[in-house]
Amino acid sequence: MAKVAFLGLGVMGYPMAGHLAARGHEVTVYNRTAAKAENWVALHGGRAASTPAEAASGAEFVMACVGNDDDLRAVCTGETGAFAGMSEGAVFVDHTTVSVVVTREMALAAAAGGIAFLDAPISGGQAGAENGQLVVMCGGDSAAYASAEPVIAAYAKLARRMGETGTGQLTKMVNQICIAGLVQSLSEGLHFAEKAGLDGRAVVEVIGGGAAGSWQMLNRYESMLDDMFEHGFAVDWMRKDLGICLETANETGASLPVTALVDQFYKDIQKMGGGRWDTSSLVRRLRAMG
Incomplete structure (x- = not known):
């Protein structure tokens, strides 16, 4: 058993930290809104800290799951940041989806204090976090990963080191690129089925076990058919992730025409007031078009 700090108790971090305690x-734990940290402690035990540095003091592993590049910098650096409280030889595990630029920046800052830094973005959504069934894509030092993997296993069904610093984030970009295309295709398929007068559920029951089947189809088709999107991974978050993907594609010379198009479709959803809707709400955009 390890002494662990967890920074960020959002829809993903809250249950992830709970699995560690279990x-x-x-x-x-530390959370920007202190009341949420106190609620977590009341439910799971442990202790709430008032700053990331306080939470990280004496911890062997510090996990973070925050919002974006700026949030990660805020919890890592400065007088109250986690790095200020961590001891030499400790490991920082970042589960936030952020840019490779900030990942490498934070890894260098950590190394200056003798701290190992792993970029370890996650996939599996809120349900995966709650059920301890996340997939974790890691980049960083192999020895640091080996020491952290048994701790990460508390909330992961699969964790794998993809290479050196930044490769975890790059792998997560591939994940988001694939999801964007899948959800748009699924939305078009279900929209076509509706317009053609087919029973959408019957259609998915037939094609879901064949070559067209996917996690998105099997886990989202019912809520999509019922026009229910107050759950899951928010459009705002997806646009943040796709923005990182597209920016990195420009830097690497990769061509992402479908991803760029779907990103604009998600922009349309935001204009419809659906920034907090699940990413599968792309089908609602098609319905609105007639």
Whole structure:
């Protein structure tokens, strides 16, 4: 069992930290909204800290799951940042989806203090976090990963080191690129089925077990058919992730025409007031078009 700090108790971090406590790890939590940290402690035990540095003090592993590049810098650096409280030899595990630029920046800042830094973005959504069934894509030092993997296993069904610093984030970009195309195709298929007078559920029951089947189809088709999107991974978050993908594609010379198009479709959803809707709400955009 390890002494662990967890920074960021959003829809993903809250249950992830809970799995760590359930496994018997000694967990200290920090959240920008202190009341949420206190609620977590009331439910799971452990301790709440008032700053990232306080939470990280004495911890062998510090996990973070925050919002974006700026949020990550805020919890890592400065007098109250986690790096200020961490001891030499400790490992920082970043589960936030951020740019490779900030990942490498934070890895260098950590190394200056003798701290290992792993970029470890996650996939599996809120349900995956709650059920401890996340997929974790890691980049960073192999020895640091080997030491952190048993701790990460508390909330992961699969964790894998993809290479050196930044490769975890690059792998997550591939994940988001694939999802964007899949959800748009699924939306078009279900929209076509509706217009053609087919029973959408019957259609998915037939094609879901064949070559067209996907996680998105099997886990989202019913809510899409019912026009229900107050759940899951928010459009605002997806646009943030796709923005990172497109920016990195410009830097690497990769061509992402479908991703760029779907990003604009998500912009349309935001204009419809659906920034917090699930990413599968792309089908609502098609319905609105007639």
